[in-house]
Amino acid sequence: xxxxVKLPEDSFKPITSDDRAxxxxxxxxxxxxxxxxxxxxxxxxxxxxxxxxxxxxVIFIMAFGSIFVSPHDPNAVHPAYANLPSKIPGISINxxxxxxxxxxxxxxxxxxxxxxxxxxxxxxxxxxxxxFSRVLYGTRISLIIALVATLFDLTIGVTYGMFSGWxxxxxxxxxxxxxxxxxxxxNLVVIVLLILILKPGMASIIIAIALTSWVNMAxxxxxxxxxxKEQEFILAARTLGERPxxxxxxxxxxxxxxxxxxxxxxxxxxxxxxxxxxxxxGIGISSPQASLGTLLNDGQKNFxxxxxxxxxxxLILSIIMLAFNLLGDGLxxxxxxxxxx
Amino acid sequence: xxxxxxxxxxxxxxxxxxxxxxxxxxxxxLPGTPLTNQAKLSKSQIHLIYEQYGLNKPxxxxxxxxxxxxxxxxxxxxxxxxxxxxSYLISSRIGPSLQIGLQAMIVGVILGVIIGxxxxxxxxxxxxxxxxxxSILGISIPSFVLAVLLQYYLGLKAGWFPIAEWGxxxxxxxxxxxxxxxxxxxxxxxxxxxxxxxxxSDYIELAKAKGLSKTGVIYHHALRNSLIPLITxxxxxxxxxxxxxxxxxxxxxxxxxxxxxxxSVLTNDYPTIMGLTIVYSFMLCVVLxxxxxxxxxxxxxxxxxxxxx
Numbered sequence: 030x031x032x033x034v035k036l037p038e039d040s041f042k043p044i045t046s047d048d049r050a051x052x053x054x055x056x057x058x059x060x061x062x063x064x065x066x067x068x069x070x071x072x073x074x075x076x077x078x079x080x081x082x083x084x085x086x087v088i089f090i091m092a093f094g095s096i097f098v099s100p101h102d103p104n105a106v107h108p109a110y111a112n113l114p115s116k117i118p119g120i121s122i123n124x125x126x127x128x129x130x131x132x133x134x135x136x137x138x139x140x141x142x143x144x145x146x147x148x149x150x151x152x153x154x155x156x157x158x159x160x161f162s163r164v165l166y167g168t169r170i171s172l173i174i175a176l177v178a179t180l181f182d183l184t185i186g187v188t189y190g191m192f193s194g195w196x197x198x199x200x201x202x203x204x205x206x207x208x209x210x211x212x213x214x215x216n217l218v219v220i221v222l223l224i225l226i227l228k229p230g231m232a233s234i235i236i237a238i239a240l241t242s243w244v245n246m247a248x249x250x251x252x253x254x255x256x257x258k259e260q261e262f263i264l265a266a267r268t269l270g271e272r273p274x275x276x277x278x279x280x281x282x283x284x285x286x287x288x289x290x291x292x293x294x295x296x297x298x299x300x301x302x303x304x305x306x307x308x309x310x311g312i313g314i315s316s317p318q319a320s321l322g323t324l325l326n327d328g329q330k331n332f333x334x335x336x337x338x339x340x341x342x343x344l345i346l347s348i349i350m351l352a353f354n355l356l357g358d359g360l361x362x363x364x365x366x367x368x369x370x
Numbered sequence: 371x372x373x374x375x376x377x378x379x380x381x382x383x384x385x386x387x388x389x390x391x392x393x394x395x396x397x398x399x400l401p402g403t404p405l406t407n408q409a410k411l412s413k414s415q416i417h418l419i420y421e422q423y424g425l426n427k428p429x430x431x432x433x434x435x436x437x438x439x440x441x442x443x444x445x446x447x448x449x450x451x452x453x454x455x456x457s458y459l460i461s462s463r464i465g466p467s468l469q470i471g472l473q474a475m476i477v478g479v480i481l482g483v484i485i486g487x488x489x490x491x492x493x494x495x496x497x498x499x500x501x502x503x504x505s506i507l508g509i510s511i512p513s514f515v516l517a518v519l520l521q522y523y524l525g526l527k528a529g530w531f532p533i534a535e536w537g538x539x540x541x542x543x544x545x546x547x548x549x550x551x552x553x554x555x556x557x558x559x560x561x562x563x564x565x566x567x568x569x570x571s572d573y574i575e576l577a578k579a580k581g582l583s584k585t586g587v588i589y590h591h592a593l594r595n596s597l598i599p600l601i602t603x604x605x606x607x608x609x610x611x612x613x614x615x616x617x618x619x620x621x622x623x624x625x626x627x628x629x630x631x632x633x634s635v636l637t638n639d640y641p642t643i644m645g646l647t648i649v650y651s652f653m654l655c656v657v658l659x660x661x662x663x664x665x666x667x668x669x670x671x672x673x674x675x676x677x678x679x
Contacts, residue, residue: 210385213658214651217613221635222647226399302512306617309514310632329518329621333526343515351510358506 068287071363078359081352088349092172095165100150103166104317107157113138115152115160115337151341154327164341167319168349174235174320175300179293181239182300186246187289191277193247194254201251208244216241220303221312229312238300246292253288257281287364294357298350305346321346371666378662382655389651390440390644394433397640423447445645450637456645460627464649466536467619467626471611473546478553479607483600485554486561487593493566501562508555513614517548517621534623545622549614553607560603564596601665608657612650 062070072078095103114128128135151160193204211219220237227233257263258281266276301321307313308322316323321342328339411419420426423446424435439446445456482505489501521544525533531543568574569592577587615628623629627646634642 206381209381210388213385213655214389214647215609215612215654217616218631218647218650221631222393222396222643225635225638225643226396298510305512306514306613310617310620310635312635325515332518332522336522339515339518343519347511347515350512351506354506354510 068360068363072359075359075362077355078363081355081359084348084352085356088168088345088352089172092165092169095162095169099162099165101159101162103158103162103319105158107153110147110149110153110157111155112331112335112338113149113153113157114335115150115341116148117150152335152337154338155331160324160338160341163319163324164321164345167321167324167342168345170231170314170318170320171301171304171322171346171349174231174238174304175297178235178238178242178300179296181235182243182246182296183289183293185239186243187250187282187285189243190247190250191254191281191285194251195258195273195277195281197255205251208247211241211244217303217306220307224307224312229315231314231318234304234307234313238303242296242299242303246289246296249288249292250285253285254281257284287360291357291361291364294353294360298353301346301349301353374666375663378659382659385655386648386652390437390648391433393644393647394436397644398429398432400638400640423449440648445648446641448634448639448642450634450639450642456641459630459642460645460649463625463627463630465626466542466624467615467628470542470545470549470619470624470626471608471615473542474549474611475553475604475607477546478550479557479600479604481550482554482557483561483593483597486558487565487588487596489558489562490565490569490592490596491588493569498562501558505555505559505562508551509559511551513548513552514617514621516551517545517618520544520548521621534621536624541622541624545618545624548618548621549611552610552614556603556607556610557600560600561596564599565592568592568596598665598669601661601668604661605654605658608654612654 072082128137149159149161151164154160154163189204193201219241220234223237223240224233227236263276263280266280271279304313304320305322305325308320309326311326314320314323324342325339325346328335328342332339417426424432427435436446443457445460448454448456448459451459485501485504489498492498521533525531525544532541533544535541574587574591577591582590612628615626616632617628618624619626619629620632627649630642631646633639634646
């Protein structure tokens with residue numbers, strides 16, 4: 030009992046304000062991030078998604094930039110320069126040096142065609158049109174179709190889904206039945222039927238794709254709306270007498286945005302795929318317009334002898350699809366960190 | 371269960387009825403006639419042809435007749451091949467399509483499950499990376515690009531498989547691979563995500579703590595529980611295969627309904643287009659019904675009340 034606790038002298042000094050600041054365990058050192066900033070930070074950490082984003086930006090700039098600066102006119106026909114293989118100056122790897130194997134011998138196709146000075150990065154097609162320019166042009170058409178269709182599909186899908194989820198009850202049941210009926214016909218069949226009625230062309234492809242692909246968006250938005258509308262902030266808005274249309278825009282839409290953005294990333298490649306399929310079977314874009322699908326169709330005819338004519342559009346199409354898929358995955362993880370790990 | 375089944379079958383019939391009605395009236399909206407050289411035909415000839423196809427009756431009568439025929443599986447006569455009933459055209463061509471479709475589905479899903487399971491077991495190793503790469507490539511490369519590449523490299527260059535036409539089993543290999551890539555990729559991805567989830571759950575910990583062998587844990591507990599949700603993606607996969615088959619059958623000149631559909635579209639053969647649309651929706655409806663029922667059977671937690679979610 031004789032033991033006494035010996036406390037150091039300085040324990041009894043009053044705390045200065047500097048010390049208090051250093052001791053403050055509640056203090057948050059890092060700057061606080063908004064939801065979007067946080068998602069952006071997580072997206073940048075995802076290498077695949079980040080690279081995809083850059084690749085897509087580059088493809089967009091090149092495809093749309095080719096309106097102003099195109100290496101050649103995509104529709105200019107040079108029969109003399111037909112079917113020239115790819116030639117990139119300074120590279121002498123077979124396949125990129127303008128040579129091709131003819132009758133068992135590797136010859137310089139450019140010399141044979143009398144075009145020694147010219148070079149076409151991806152070669153030329155059967156009419157002597159520059160394939161690189163055509164691929165850029167085709168990519169642009171494919172992207173425009175996909176983006177416009179997706180925009181329509183967004184508007185229809187989000188409105189339908191929010192309305193159905195918000196109203197609930199009988200209206201919801203009927204609207205869901207309609208979706209089930211649409212889902213029970215393969216999309217491509219509906220698109221083909223619509224195009225037959227609307228006459229083939231860019232506008233009808235956009236309408237046909239938009240009219241069939243909103244269903245997924247509507248389902249996702251509805252499910253999310255059902256969840257959200259039971260939450261307190263919606264109840265508060267309702268109690269305060271906010272009009273439903275304002276609740277939808279001010280409270281529901283911002284909370285739905287991540288679902289909508291993620292789903293868009295999967296709708297765009299789907300639209301590109303449908304367009305390519307339609308053009309490939311011959312009821313899509315008609316010449317002289319070109320899309321990735323028509324280029325693939327043209328290239329496939331000569332694939333045995335001039336494989337590069339199909340390889341290039343196939344490669345670009347696959348890269349675009351891949352990039353959108355990876356970006357979509359990345360965005361899903363970025364918006365909802367619970368799904369990762 | 372019986373009540374649920376009856377309800378679902380009622381909806382199936384309702385759906386098909388709506389599909390028939392909508393396609394019928396859409397087809398009536400289409401411009402043009404089934405006659406290729408209308409200018410060269412006399413009035414009475416046109417009249418005779420219209421009579422043969424029943425096109426001179428009022429639209430509502432044609433509709434009722436069509437509906438009555440469709441119930442019995444009679445979809446009228448093809449415009450493209452005169453005197454060929456559409457139902458015969460479809461029934462003689464559905465075999466190859468079903469065979470390739472089913473093969474692609476089975477091969478794709480089984481391989482996908484194996485690849486996905488390996489990926490989940492060896493999470494964050496090169497095996498896992500390969501799984502991810504395979505699945506993302508399979509989803510990104512369109513089936514028709516894959517089909518042409520397979521046809522050229524495995525068919526023509528290597529000479530392992532016939533490049534086109536329809537014969538024995540060997541002819542189905544390349545189309546099956548081309549169509550199966552998508553189901554493979556989708557199911558690999560799905561199973562991987564699902565299994566990573568399952569592997570970190572408490573009952574797996576318990577199974578390990580009980581001293582079960584690693585294969586026992588994986589096979590009896592992890593894999594089985596990750597496979598149940600796989601049933602839900604069978605419907606969408608079936609749609610993928612149907613869509614893909616239209617182009618893939620064309621590339622390999624397989625006498626199937628996908629090839630016929632494209633041909634009919636290009637020749638404005640409306641009765642055949644309608645018949646095929648109905649057949650496609652019927653197949654899809656049946657697939658969706660079966661998967662829903664199966665899901666209820668394998669996972670008793672799902673209530674079969676017919677209310678979504």
